[in-house]
Amino acid sequence: MKIAIYGREFNPSVLPFVQQLFDFLKRQGADIYIYQDFYIFLRSQFPCQENLPTFTSHSDLPTDIEFMLSLGGDGTMLSAVSIVQDSGLPLAGINFGRLGFLATINKIDIEDSLTQIINKSYTLQKRALLTVEADDIDLFKGRNFALNDITVFRYDSSAMITVNARINGELLNAYWADGLIVATPTGSTAYSLSCGGPIMMPGSGNFVITPISPHNLNVRPIVISSEFELELEIESRTGKYILSCDSQNETLSTTTKLKIRKAPFSINLIRLSNDGYFSTLREKLLWGIDVRNY
The missing domain is CATH 3.40.50.10330 (Probable inorganic polyphosphate/atp-NAD kinase; domain 1)
Incomplete structure (x- = not known):
């Protein structure tokens, strides 16, 4: 053994x-x-x-x-x-x-x-993951997947960022906020929960998009199908933003657009x-x- x-x-x-x-x-x-x-x-x-x-x-x-x-x-x-x-x-x-x-x-x-x-x-419990890609950068040296969440943050404390989010090519919203969390059901009890996001059961086939301190309080978390593709384009006065993939972080230019989707594999947790x-x-x-x- x-x-x-x-x-x-x-x-x-x-x-x-x-x-x-x-x-x-x-x-x-x-x-x-x-x-x-x-x-x-x-x-x-x-x-x-x-x-x-x-x-x-x-x-x-x-x-x-x-x-x-x-x-x-x-x-x-x-x-x-x-x-x-x-x-x-x-x-x-x-x-x-x-x-x-x-x-x-x-x-x-x-x-x-x-x-x-x-x-x-x-028993084995399958947990879905997220993956993030950019056209011009090899993100996180190929370890560009997350069991909990993929998050974009403002680079510093000077001003909010604007996150333009599209789902399958259709505009969802322009988030004026400190950042945006895209969480799996596993990650719904982590950072997303602390920002007001819902709890989702593993295997529910959904992800949740949760804004971090949005300027417009009418903007609430939204649950989407895990089969959708999310595109993010960030605007910032500094020209930079931070991308987090579970415990990994990278500083990117606002010229870098992101594509987030369900990863092609899952993790088997022993229960x-x-x-x-x-x-x-x-x-x-x-x-x-x-x-x-x-």
Whole structure:
């Protein structure tokens, strides 16, 4: 059994859980492949197993890996997606962060959860992604896809930008705002939600366009079909704007027009029997809880 492990530097307080994970996998006889930078970090923190095979990107990830474990929070999971890409490799996250909408395995349940995964007692949930392209630039060195959202921001704090948005060639709106978020159902509980966007269930076949601090308060988020293509043209006094693709950012000229559409592949998230979408919403968003007691 071959398992890939991805992670980033984290708070030393979770090191006992990481040690527990590696000890458990060793007892199971698992062959571990680990992200190189993360392996260097771990070996500086505790006596991690030596001479483990490593990978650095999607291109050198072995094709016979059974699943990948992401150690960290939701941001680490988003980075892991850039490694998995279109391989179809199942992905599970052990939550060492805060909310854990994507990394849903609690660090105190590592052994029980991994036992279920090793025994294949799980389901795969397909999550749609967005991709962004420009005619004149190779965006993000080919990693131009997002599980959460693709967002355009103003370059600085001097003035708003105008985002001219077209859907399938038809003008939708000229947004006067600090920016514009285009989110997947997965990303609808992230930045889009904090800007007033709706929550959408995975598999709903939609994306949501959410303005950031729009000048016209009548402009509200709008849900569109994931089969549509969105074109964005940005106007700014600075002649620049920032493009964000999950955890990646690039500064672009306003001469760069963007095309956003559904990515040609999806991500397979591992979901255990006790890991329901609505139970996650209730837990993370404190639904049904009298917050006056907090």
